[in-house]
Amino acid sequence: MQRPTIKTIAQETGLSIATVSKALKHSPQVRPETRAIVVAAAERVGYELNMHGVQLRTGKTYQVAAIMTAPGPKQKEWEGVEYAQLLSGISWALEESPYRVSLYAVRSFEESVAVIRQIVSLKKADGIIVSGTRADDPRVRLMQEADFPFVTYGTTIHNDPHAFVDADNEQMIRHSVARLAERGHRRIALVNPQPELSYSITRLDAYRRALEVAGLPFDPALVSHGRLTPAFGRESVLAMSDFTDPPTAYICANEASALGAFSGFHARGLVHGRDAVINATDDLNVSQYFAPPITTYFLPIHEPSELLGSYILRRMEGEPPEALQALIMPKLIERSDDRVTPKA
Amino acid sequence: MQRPTIKTIAQETGLSIATVSKALKHSPQVRPETRAIVVAAAERVGYELNMHGVQLRTGKTYQVAAIMTAPGPKQKEWEGVEYAQLLSGISWALEESPYRVSLYAVRSFEESVAVIRQIVSLKKADGIIVSGTRADDPRVRLMQEADFPFVTYGTTIHNDPHAFVDADNEQMIRHSVARLAERGHRRIALVNPQPELSYSITRLDAYRRALEVAGLPFDPALVSHGRLTPAFGRESVLAMSDFTDPPTAYICANEASALGAFSGFHARGLVHGRDAVINATDDLNVSQYFAPPITTYFLPIHEPSELLGSYILRRMEGEPPEALQALIMPKLIERSDDRVTPKA
DNA sequence: TATCAAAATAAAAACGTTTAACACGATTTG
DNA sequence: CAAATCGTGTTAAACGTTTTTATTTTGATA
Incomplete structure (x- = not known):
């Protein structure tokens, strides 16, 4: 039959x-x-x-390309794990639609540019979801010039308006610094992502402004930039805790670097809550299981990811990008007092 | 133009x-x-x-469906994070081929059965990769009856031979138990996945056999079953450490439950290496950052995932499933002596 | 009842590819 | 040397759909 x-x-x-x-x-x-x-x-x-018939006839692919920049296989660090939840959230948002998520795993930023160029020129998908945005992102320009529907996970700074979803890093960092300053911290470290990423800049900006408001000096030595692995969090602590005037608080950009920071504490014999504290941004709510549990700004990843899915659907239906922009403020979860007793 | x-x-x-x-x-x-x-x-x-032309003409989709069973959005636990690496590994293995990974995120086992049934009957993909296998897996039977190419991540026990990739749980658990017994442990706990999963059974079996070899009694109270979240690891420790004769070693099935076990240690005031130790299986090499670092059986997830990709390619080309079976032995990484000093 | 516009349906072409069937000259074979 | 075979290319049909254009049907009006 x-x-x-x-x-x-x-x-x-x-x-x-x-x-x-x-x-x-x-x-x-x-x-x-x-x-x-x-x-x-x-x-x-x-x-x-039969989709093949309609695809041939109409030229539509009914595919949404999800570009996933993950480190190469050699890389054995815990990185980018939140992609799993991100992808499933997107996939669920598309569930009722005829669209499917098509995965494009790339190893580097350059490769992602090439892949997107190909998808756009060869119409291998009807829409693109991309993350890891830069301040001036060539991929965004590329897709805009081709009038290709897309949504970014992360903002840009110098690009024309486009659809995006992101955590409100600005507000989060300002709040975080102010809160720690209130609790007596005068040396606050910022463990930040790679400097070329848009949200790295946003965070650094907010950090400097918040320090100013709190009347604290800005010390560039207290800011580290790198790929958000545990290794990086650890290194940051190892380096900064050797300063003659070491930080008493570390603001980590995700749970992986926070875990690494803990590992650095352990290596240096530092005790959380006595010598210094760690705060983090958490997508997966895993920091509640750290020993001790730490204070985090929690943004359950299914929220932005489902938003990404529904935004790309609406974008593909022609909705203007200006209507499809969301900054979500993560929720503060205080699991620690976060005061340190000044050494006599 | x-x-x-x-x-x-x-x-x-x-x-x-x-x-x-x-x-x-x-x-x-x-x-x-x-x-x-x-x-x-x-x-x-x-x-x-133009793929649409060939798809219509040949009926081939050039899609590999990756079925990803992830907990629903309500679920705020750290679970299934290794999927990210798994997917990118598969995607890379397909890179040189015309095939793409198409993502199907499902919330439950039942849903995965339905989705697979649909993919098979409506030919929505040319091959399927599925994980979370059960001892007698209806999805495997479904695909076999339809003569549909597939590879499972995980073995089955009662099904006809099929293509699979898995860690060698049997050998790993036997080795792990023997090693701990050698070091004087007499109460070894097994923190195991959900009991219906195939590898849960394999692990339990190997555990019992290894205990017998070591001359240790089997105590069902020392085995816990559940979804491999940190919460589950924590609960397991909380419960078992209250026994009059508590375990001195915990064998955790993944890094998430191991992290949770640590959290349980912290809650009970247990010190790793003094009161008890934790061993784990690790896909992401994250346990090196635990404080203290623990001994793990490490299987870098890119190995099985790339194997899954190449196996499904070969399977779609008609290679018999018997030739496409791999059990990979994880590598022991001893980060701790793992002896505990018996209390006086 | 004849006429005509509007409404409903049919016919045909097109999207880009693969492939079975065929054609035709050159080469081999008995 | 005629017949069969081979090598290389062409013709034409087919995959399942959408959409433009053509045709038929319907219902209203004069």
Whole structure:
């Protein structure tokens, strides 16, 4: 038995395939009674639309490309694990639509540019979701010039307006610094992502401004930049805790670097809450299991990821990008007092 | 300017589209010189194969469906994070092929059965990669009955032979128990995945056998089953450490539950290496950053994931499943002595 | 009842590819 | 030397859909 097509239904009903096609897509050109007959026949024979036919005819792919920049296989560090949740959130948001998530794993920023160029010029997808945005992101420009629908996870700074979803890093860092300053901290370290990333700049900016408000001096030595692995968090602590005037607080950009910072504490014999504290941003709520649990700004990753999915759908339907922008403020979860007793 | 097709090349060269098509796919029916001409023309006009045409004509989708069972969005636990690396590994293995990874995120086992049934009957993909196998897995039977190419991440116990990739849980647990017994442990806990999963059974079996070899009694109270979240690892420790004769070693099934176990230690005031130790299986090499670092059986996840990718390719080319089976032995990384000083 | 516009349906072409069937000259074979 | 075979290319049909254009049917009006 072959899979039924509109031809099958046409024979079944005595109508032409044109009428069947129109009836199934609710064209006003076909009479309600006729549609009813067609739908009934479709039901009866178990008809399912064959996407390959419509793809060839219409040129639409019904694919949303998710660009996932993950370190190469050599890399054995804990990095980018939040992608799993991100992808499933996107996938769920597309569930009711005919669109599917198509995965493009790339190893570097350059490769992501190339892949996006290919997707755009060869129309390998109808929309793109991309993360790891830079201050001036060439990929954003590329897609804008081609008028290709896309949503970024992360803001840009110098690009024209586009659809995006991001955590409100600005507000989060200002709040975080102010809160720590209130608790008596005068040396606050910022463990920041790679400097070329847009949110790295946003965080650094907010950090400097917040220090100023709190009347604290800015010391560039208290800011580290790097790929957000545990190794990086650890190194940051190892380096900074050797200063003659070491930090008493570390603001980590994610849970991986926070875990690494803990490892640095352990290596240096530092005790959390006595010598220094760690605060973090947390997507996966894992820092509640650290020993001791730490204070975090928690943004459950399913929120931005489902937003990404619904935004790309709306964008592909032609909605203007200005209407599709979200900054989400993570929720403060205080698991520690975060005061340190000044050494005598 | 329209995108060039084989028609363009045909006009360009004066050949027929049939010859062009054959030339481009290295058919022996076309003379090398003719092929050279075609290839040159294709190059010149910037021809790229349009997949929609071939999909419609051949019925092939050039999609590999990756079924990802992830907890629903409500779920705020650290779980399934290794999927990110798994997916990128698969994606990389398919890179040189025309196949793409298409993501199907599902929330439950039942949903995964339904999704697979749909993919198979509607030919929405050419191959399937599925994980979280059960002892007798209905999805495996489904795909086998339909003669649909697939590879599982994880073994089955009661199903007919099929392509799979897995860690060698049997050998790993036996080794782990023996090693701990050698070091004087007499109460060894097994923190195991959900009991219906195939590898849960394999691990439990190996555990019992290894205890027997070591001359230690089997105590069912020392085995816990659950979803491998930090919460579960924590609960396991909280419960078992209250026993009158508590375990001195915990064998955790992944890094998430190991982290949770640490959290349990902290809550109970247990010190790692003094009161008890934690061993784990680690995909992401994150346990080196625990404080203190623990002994793990490390299987870098890119190994099985790239194997999954190449296996599904070979399976789709018709290679028999018996040739596509791999059990990988994780590498022991001893980061701790793992002896505990018996209390006086 | 004849006419005509509007409504409903049908016919046909097109999207880009693969492939079975065929054609035709050159080469081998009995 | 005629017949069969081979090598290389062409023709034409097909995959399932959408959409433009053409045709028929319907219902209203004169």
